[in-house]
Amino acid sequence: MRWLLLKDLTILRRSPLLVGLLVIYPIAISCLIGFALSRGPDKPAVAILNEVPASSNEIALGSERIDVSQYSTELYDAVDPVPVESRAEAEEKVRSGAVLAALIIPADITSKLQTGLSPATVEVLYNAEDPVKAAFVQDTIKAQVQDANLALTQALTGVALDYLDLIVSGGEFDLIGQTFDVLGLERSQEILEAISPRLSAADSAEVGEVIEFAGVAGDNLALADNALSSLSAPIRVETTVVEGGRTPLSSFAVAIAIAVSLMFVTLLLASGTLALEREENAYARLTRGLVAPSALLTEKVVLAAVCSLAVTLLMLVGLALFVGLEFGRAPMWIAALALAAAAFAAMGVALGALTRDVRAASLLAFMIALPIAFLALVPSGAVSPGLFGAITAVNALFPFGPTLDALDWALNGAPLALLTVAHLAALVAAYSVVGRVALRRFG
Amino acid sequence: MIDEGRSRPTVLEAHGLVKWFGPRAALDGVSIAAAPGERVAVIGPNGAGKTTLLSILAGIQRPDAGNVETGGQRVGWVPQQAALYGKLTVAENLRLFARLEGRDDVEQVVERMLDQAALGDRRDDPVAELSGGNRQRVNIAIGLLAEPRVLLLDEPSASLDPRQRERLWEFILALAERGTAVVYATHDLSEADRHANRVLVLADAELVFAGTPAELEQAVGGGLRDFETSFVSFLGQLGH
Numbered sequence: 001m002r003w004l005l006l007k008d009l010t011i012l013r014r015s016p017l018l019v020g021l022l023v024i025y026p027i028a029i030s031c032l033i034g035f036a037l038s039r040g041p042d043k044p045a046v047a048i049l050n051e052v053p054a055s056s057n058e059i060a061l062g063s064e065r066i067d068v069s070q071y072s073t074e075l076y077d078a079v080d081p082v083p084v085e086s087r088a089e090a091e092e093k094v095r096s097g098a099v100l101a102a103l104i105i106p107a108d109i110t111s112k113l114q115t116g117l118s119p120a121t122v123e124v125l126y127n128a129e130d131p132v133k134a135a136f137v138q139d140t141i142k143a144q145v146q147d148a149n150l151a152l153t154q155a156l157t158g159v160a161l162d163y164l165d166l167i168v169s170g171g172e173f174d175l176i177g178q179t180f181d182v183l184g185l186e187r188s189q190e191i192l193e194a195i196s197p198r199l200s201a202a203d204s205a206e207v208g209e210v211i212e213f214a215g216v217a218g219d220n221l222a223l224a225d226n227a228l229s230s231l232s233a234p235i236r237v238e239t240t241v242v243e244g245g246r247t248p249l250s251s252f253a254v255a256i257a258i259a260v261s262l263m264f265v266t267l268l269l270a271s272g273t274l275a276l277e278r279e280e281n282a283y284a285r286l287t288r289g290l291v292a293p294s295a296l297l298t299e300k301v302v303l304a305a306v307c308s309l310a311v312t313l314l315m316l317v318g319l320a321l322f323v324g325l326e327f328g329r330a331p332m333w334i335a336a337l338a339l340a341a342a343a344f345a346a347m348g349v350a351l352g353a354l355t356r357d358v359r360a361a362s363l364l365a366f367m368i369a370l371p372i373a374f375l376a377l378v379p380s381g382a383v384s385p386g387l388f389g390a391i392t393a394v395n396a397l398f399p400f401g402p403t404l405d406a407l408d409w410a411l412n413g414a415p416l417a418l419l420t421v422a423h424l425a426a427l428v429a430a431y432s433v434v435g436r437v438a439l440r441r442f443g
Numbered sequence: 444m445i446d447e448g449r450s451r452p453t454v455l456e457a458h459g460l461v462k463w464f465g466p467r468a469a470l471d472g473v474s475i476a477a478a479p480g481e482r483v484a485v486i487g488p489n490g491a492g493k494t495t496l497l498s499i500l501a502g503i504q505r506p507d508a509g510n511v512e513t514g515g516q517r518v519g520w521v522p523q524q525a526a527l528y529g530k531l532t533v534a535e536n537l538r539l540f541a542r543l544e545g546r547d548d549v550e551q552v553v554e555r556m557l558d559q560a561a562l563g564d565r566r567d568d569p570v571a572e573l574s575g576g577n578r579q580r581v582n583i584a585i586g587l588l589a590e591p592r593v594l595l596l597d598e599p600s601a602s603l604d605p606r607q608r609e610r611l612w613e614f615i616l617a618l619a620e621r622g623t624a625v626v627y628a629t630h631d632l633s634e635a636d637r638h639a640n641r642v643l644v645l646a647d648a649e650l651v652f653a654g655t656p657a658e659l660e661q662a663v664g665g666g667l668r669d670f671e672t673s674f675v676s677f678l679g680q681l682g683h
Contacts, residue, residue, distance in 0.1 A: 003542045007528065007535075014530045014569075281526040284503050285585070288520065290543040 001299045004291065008273055008303050022307065026261060026315035033257045033319060044140060046079040047090045047102035056110050066155050079140070094125050101126035101137045113152075161225055168221045185221070189214035254319055255407040259340070260373055262312045263400060266341050267365040270304035270348025274435075275361035293439050297432060300349045305341035312337050316411075329410060336403075336410035343399035343424045346431035353438035368398075376400040399427050453478050454514065454592040454624050455500065461508035462495050469495040470506070471648040477593060477624040482616075484639035485628040486674070488683065491645040493628035494523070497597050500626065519591035519623075523598040525582040529571030533562055533581050536570055540585045556584040560614060576607025580614055587618070594618060596627040600634060612638055636670035644674070646683045 012019060058065045082099050084090045090102035104123040112120040124141050128134040166173055170184020183191075192211045196204050277283040277296070287293050316333055319325060348365060355361040376395050380388055395401045402423040409416035455477040462470040470492045477483050485493050498504040500511055501520035527536050537553045546552050557563045560580040570578060579599060586594055599615065600608040616638065619625050629635055635642050636656045644652035644659070652659055660673040663680065 003539055007531065007539050010535070011528060011530045280528055281522055281524045282528065284522060285520070285526040285540075286543070288501065288503055289517070290540070 001291075001295055001302075004286075004296070004299045005303055008299070011276075012307070022265065022311055023314075025265070026311045027318055029257060029261055029315060031318065033253065033322075043080040044100040044137070045082055045098070046141075047084045047093045047099045048076070048081045049084050049087060049090050049102065049104045051107040052105055052109055053107065056107070058110070066152075066159065077144075079144070091125060094127050097127065100133065101141060103141065164221050164224055168218050185214045185218040189218065250323060251412045252408065254316075254323055254325070255404055255411050256377070257319070258312050258315060258337075258407055258411075259400060259403045261315055262308050262337065262340055262403065263344055263369050263373065264366075265311050266304045266308040266344035267348040267351065267369055268362055269307055270300050270345040271352035271355070271361035271365045272358045273303060274300045274349050274352030275355050275358045279357040294432075294436055297349050297353075297435050297439070300352070301342060301345040301428075301432070304345035304348055305338065308341045308344070309334070309337050312341075325411060329413070332410040336406040339421065339424045340399060340403035340406055343403065343427045343431070346428045346435065347399060350431045350435040350438060353435045372398040372400050376404060396423070397427075399424060402427075454516065455512070455518065455626070457500060457509065457511045459509035460496065460499055460506045460511070462492075462499060462504065463507050468648040470499070472509070473645070473648075473650045474509075475500070475626075475643060475650070475653075477626050479592065479622045479624055480619050481624050482619050482638055482640050483624070483626045484635035484642045485626065485645060486630075486632060486635050486642055487645035488678065492648045493645055494597055496645065497595050497626070497628050501595050513593065516592050517589045519586035519589065519594040521583050521586040521594065521596045521599060523601060525570075525578045527570045527578065527581055527585070530569060532567050532569055533557070533573070534566040536581060537584060537588065541588050544589045546588065552588060556587060559587070559617075560584040561610075574607065576603050576611055579603065579607075579611055583611075583614065587623075591623070593624045593626065596625065598629060599627055600629070600631060608634075632671045632674055644677070646678060646681060651681055651683075652677065 058067050082093065084093060084102065087104060090104060093099045094102050102125040104125070106121065106123070109120045109122070112118055122145065124137070126134060126137040126141075165171075166182050166184065168185050170182050170187045173180045173182050189211055192207050192214065196207050196211065199207060274297070277286065283296075286296060291299075313333065316325065320327065351364050351368065352361045355364055372395070375391050376398070378388070378391055382388075383391070402420045405414075405420045406416065406424065408414040409420075453476045455475070457473070457475045460470045460473045460475075461468070473492070473496060475483070475496070485496060487493055495504065497520075499506050501518055502511075503520070528539070531539065534553055534557065537556050538549055541549045541552050557566050560583070562577060562580060562584070565573065565577060570581060573581065583594075583596070583599065586596075594615075596615070600611055603611060612634070615625055615627075627634075627639075639656060641654065642652070642656055642659060643650060652662065654662075656670055659677060660670060663673050663676040
């Protein structure tokens with residue numbers, strides 16, 4: 001096997017395009033993913049047409065004045081605002097693609113907020129020629145309008161709560177430059193209770209009803225504080241993980257990138273090098289007493305697994321420059337990569353044994369690899385239970401799913417089930433048998 | 444018809460070889476023998492079973508019936524299409540197969556084969572850059588690495604130009620002169636006529652003639668224009 005390994009390494013070394021791809025591919029992929037994970041998405045350019053006059057930016061609530069314009073920053077923070085002067089200019093910028101969307105804030109927005117007779121409305125213009133872009137714009141604007149709504153609601157609730165407190169507890173109140181002293185329900189109750197004993201029995205009974213009303217009103221308005229506070233954020237979300245680990249999306253993305261790269265490099269190498277033996281007509285000569293077919297399969301598995309292990313380790317080192325990977329877990333990286341590479345390599349030789357030339361083997365490997373990666377990433381609940389069961393059964397036949405679990409353990413410390421290791425080991429054995437049978441059938 | 448061979452002792456004997464591919468017989472009771480230094484041509488129409496016979500003699504396929512005896516010696520086999528690694532040099536190909544053959548004297552045997560194949564000056568050239576004739580010589584040299592007493596060649600000169608063919612046959616005839624039995628399948632009847640001591644004619648999976656080229660010509664009455672005409676006439680007489 002040693003001489004065959006040396007032979008294959010020599011052939012690889014003399015295939016500059018292939019070696020170049022094997023070296024450049026992991027570097028390029030790790031750089032792309034690294035940049036994507038370490039830098040947040042750029043803010044989309046959005047044209048802003050603010051038709052509200054500067055003098056009308058405030059709404060008055062009794063003695064309080066709220067500057068609505070300060071809440072528009074909630075919208076501006078998430079986008080790259082491009083001021084425009086007219087609706088026509090906004091439309092032109094959206095059509096030309098200079099901006100992703102245009103946000104039009106109408107002149108009557110503050111008066112509508114002030115009166116509350118009809119809802120205040122902002123208008124969004126966007127180009128829907130690209131469905132992905134359209135969905136992105138809708139989601140971004142919607143989320144930011146919700147944030148602005150929430151901030152404004154909290155401000156209005158704050159003013160309302162101050163007034164409620166004034167009615168219940170009393171205090172000073174400024175209106176049109178004048179200061180008024182508000183007695184408040186509590187103090188009214190105290191005063192009435194103080195004079196009640198000096199009144200006649202009939203008057204005292206009537207005043208008693210007023211005292212009781214002041215007490216009940218004070219108590220209930222105090223409770224309204226909580227109700228109004230809840231109104232500004234009626235539903236809060238609290239999450240509990242009941243299944244799976246707590247791997248952040250960025251770390252899981254690294255595991256996916258490594259798994260995909262490992263899959264492609266290993267499958268293509270294993271299937272290609274075995275198919276090459278037949279393409280060069282050497283298979284019959286080799287297996288005519290010089291090398292046992294099982295030894296030839298083992299050699300291809302070792303070659304593909306070692307090469308892809310080296311390539312993906314290089315990728316991980318590259319990614320570690322961008323995302324926080326623990327180098328202390330490197331032995332786990334190697335263990336997970338080696339086991340997964342062996343499973344993919346066994347699958348690769350099975351594919352290589354079914355084909356007679358390198359191009360057919362590569363095409364077959366590529367055509368199978370893409371769907372299995374896609375299927376392994378379909379989350380439960382995203383499709384019907386029956387279909388998900390079928391997908392799970394199909395996934396069990398391929399190494400991508402368990403590879404992802406093993407890499408999540410190696411990279412992110414997610415729990416590793418013994419079943420995952422057994423699954424990968426079983427796939428190595430099963431695909432080796434398939435490869436051996438295919439060689440006997442098609443060799 | 445049984446090929447008894449012309450000289451003894453033999454280095455290769457096969458008896459009653461039968462091979463079926465599904466319902467079709469590829470070989471039906473074919474027997475063959477070859478002596479040291481003998482040159483045996485296997486000829487016949489397409490689908491007659493020539494390649495199947497050589498594959499069974501080489502041990503690549505197993506017969507459904509019959510047996511092959513080589514006295515425990517390895518048989519050299521040269522497939523129709525060169526079984527070489529194009530990205531390796533001539534010397535590297537020879538070295539690899541010499542190691543896989545378990546030779547202890549790898550470098551010496553490689554030098555000897557380069558010398559025999561007259562490819563010493565091309566030793567460091569990648570095989571992919573060689574002409575068809577030179578590639579076939581490397582192909583044959585690899586078949587000789589184990590120093591077999593019998594060399595089996597399947598259409599050795601197919602796809603070679605006349606000059607390359609002539610140089611190749613010089614190489615093969617020199618091997619036979621050194622005592623190697625050469626059994627070759629060919630479509631080129633002039634190669635059978637010029638280079639074989641004996642020809643075996645296969646038709647519809649059966650061995651229908653075994654003898655010298657002159658004996659084949661006599662079998663159809665002689666006096667025909669050439670060996671090819673005699674061969675076609677012979678097959679015609681048998682209804683093929």
